[in-house]
Amino acid sequence: MQYKSTRGATEARSFSQVLLMGLAPDGGLMMPATYPQVDAELLAKWRQLSYAELAFEIMSLFIDDIDRDDLRAMLARTYTQEVFGSADITPVRALKDGILVQELSNGPTLAFKDMAMQFLGQVFEYVLARENQVLNILGATSGDTGSAAEYAMRGKQGINVFMLSPEGKMSAFQRAQMYSLADENIHNIAVRGLFDDCQDIVKGVQADAEFKEQYAIGTVNSINWARIVAQVVYYFKGYFAATQSNDEQVSFCVPSGNFGNVCAGHIARQMGLPIGRLIVATNENDVLDEFFKTGAYRPRTSEHTFITSSPSMDISKASNFERFIFDLVGRDSEQVKVLWAEVNAGKGFDLGFMLDKIQGEYGFASGKSTHQNRLDTMKAVYAAGDGFVDPHTADGIKVARELRLDGETIVCLETALATKFDATVHEALGSDVQIPRPAALAGLEDLPQYVIEIANDVAVVKDIIRTAVKI
Ligand SMILES: Cc1ncc(COP(=O)(O)O)c(C=O)c1O
Numbered sequence: 238m239q240y241k242s243t244r245g246a247t248e249a250r251s252f253s254q255v256l257l258m259g260l261a262p263d264g265g266l267m268m269p270a271t272y273p274q275v276d277a278e279l280l281a282k283w284r285q286l287s288y289a290e291l292a293f294e295i296m297s298l299f300i301d302d303i304d305r306d307d308l309r310a311m312l313a314r315t316y317t318q319e320v321f322g323s324a325d326i327t328p329v330r331a332l333k334d335g336i337l338v339q340e341l342s343n344g345p346t347l348a349f350k351d352m353a354m355q356f357l358g359q360v361f362e363y364v365l366a367r368e369n370q371v372l373n374i375l376g377a378t379s380g381d382t383g384s385a386a387e388y389a390m391r392g393k394q395g396i397n398v399f400m401l402s403p404e405g406k407m408s409a410f411q412r413a414q415m416y417s418l419a420d421e422n423i424h425n426i427a428v429r430g431l432f433d434d435c436q437d438i439v440k441g442v443q444a445d446a447e448f449k450e451q452y453a454i455g456t457v458n459s460i461n462w463a464r465i466v467a468q469v470v471y472y473f474k475g476y477f478a479a480t481q482s483n484d485e486q487v488s489f490c491v492p493s494g495n496f497g498n499v500c501a502g503h504i505a506r507q508m509g510l511p512i513g514r515l516i517v518a519t520n521e522n523d524v525l526d527e528f529f530k531t532g533a534y535r536p537r538t539s540e541h542t543f544i545t546s547s548p549s550m551d552i553s554k555a556s557n558f559e560r561f562i563f564d565l566v567g568r569d570s571e572q573v574k575v576l577w578a579e580v581n582a583g584k585g586f587d588l589g590f591m592l593d594k595i596q597g598e599y600g601f602a603s604g605k606s607t608h609q610n611r612l613d614t615m616k617a618v619y620a621a622g623d624g625f626v627d628p629h630t631a632d633g634i635k636v637a638r639e640l641r642l643d644g645e646t647i648v649c650l651e652t653a654l655a656t657k658f659d660a661t662v663h664e665a666l667g668s669d670v671q672i673p674r675p676a677a678l679a680g681l682e683d684l685p686q687y688v689i690e691i692a693n694d695v696a697v698v699k700d701i702i703r704t705a706v707k708i
């Protein structure tokens with residue numbers, strides 16, 4: 238499988254090259270040249286497989302420059318009961334009203350990011366050893382990518398992680414989970430700004446080709462295709478869990494911010510998985526909801542981005558959205574370039590004339606949720622005896638309940654566990670409620686924390702990397 242950039246000015250690359258590259262040199266995102274197709278016969282075969290075997294079948298369609306046995310072994314080491322808490326890896330449970338919740342947050346850092354990041358830890362190590370290379374990962378997080386990446390990469394030979402987070406905007410648990418790591422290869426950097434500022438710094442550093450090459454800069458954000466391909470797998474697994482036969486359709490409702498998670502759903506659908514609708518749920522930062530309702534894409538500046546109680550979704554410039562637009566405009570990179578020139582000029586664009594295609598052919602729908610909505614949803618789920626959900630998953634459930642059609646099966650993706658956001662969960666359920674937390678993470682917030690605080694400045698981040706990395 239060859240990969241090409243959404244902006245069209247990067248020569249075709251293999252999976253391993255794309256893995257280490259992050260953003261394409263032309264500023265675009267790397268995409269597979271085609272989407273492999275699945276048919277009824279293949280789906281019937283895959284229905285019986287374990288998570289690791291299914292991951293191998295799907296991912297090997299996109300990865301042809303890693304030895305098949307090695308890839309299979311890597312995936313078997315990644316998706317284990319020990320790491321993800323059950324043999325199912327992503328069990329699906331039903332709420333009392335019939336909405337299904339696919340649990341994606343039973344990995345080491347209690348968020349769906351572990352699903353892909355645990356694989357990235359393995360595949361980076363494998364490819365770097367094979368190529369005799371090192372990698373300095375520069376990432377941006379609004380709270381969950383950072384800890385998932387750091388837990389997956391800590392102590393790994395030849396890998397440093399420099400993780401930018403928005404100073405003071407994450408939950409106490411999220412801060413503690415990242416900042417308490419004392420491993421030499423982990424560098425936490427709190428930026429005075431929001432997630433979008435952190436992501437802009439990552440893209441700013443990636444855009445400096447000389448620095449990028451000299452310091453072997455890579456990324457773990459979902460701009461890295463390897464993240465997306467690993468996330469495609471659980472849509473298949475969720476589909477099989479929610480259905481008896483491959484004649485049925487399932488819709489997925491996805492709490493969204495950077496559009497990585499639902500982009501993986503879009504790809505699963507393009508491959509032929511019988512997905513009805515892909516429902517994008519946003520919080521008060523509703524740029525994506527506006528797009529899927531009107532066709533107008535108006536990314537906002539940090540000054541116009543709200544700080545909310547589902548902080549991991551406080552994103553107004555979704556990176557992966559470019560991947561969907563690339564498909565929407567018939568993979569015409571000239572058009573993508575024109576549209577993103579408008580985005581970069583702070584204007585955005587209006588594809589309202591394509592709304593039928595967006596909602597019909599591509600199956601997208603959307604809704605949004607507010608602070609009060611998520612409190613009410615967490616409370617209603619708990620009162621119904623359906624246990625705890627975190628604020629982001631609550632945003633998804635709220636939107637799914639609002640948009641559900643008669644007879645529609647909806648799987649809501651659970652994106653984190655409640656204990657990561659206990660202040661908001663207590664606000665919803667009362668302060669005396671005991672929120673479940675794995676014993677190993679008891680007292681996390683009391684550990685010493687290691688983080689440098691900096692201004693929102695690309696040059697400062699480059700200096701930190703220069704000082705830490707001996708070349
Ligand atoms: C808990 C949680 N929910 C939802 C999201 C949104 O996912 P995506 O950025 O892939 O749209 C994120 C972060 O991205 C997250 O950490």
Ligand SMILES: N[C@@H](CCOP(=O)(O)O)C(=O)O
Binds near residue numbers: 378379383460
């Ligand atoms: N919500 C994310 C933001 C980064 O998203 P990514 O999927 O592009 O890594 C976070 O928790 O950091």
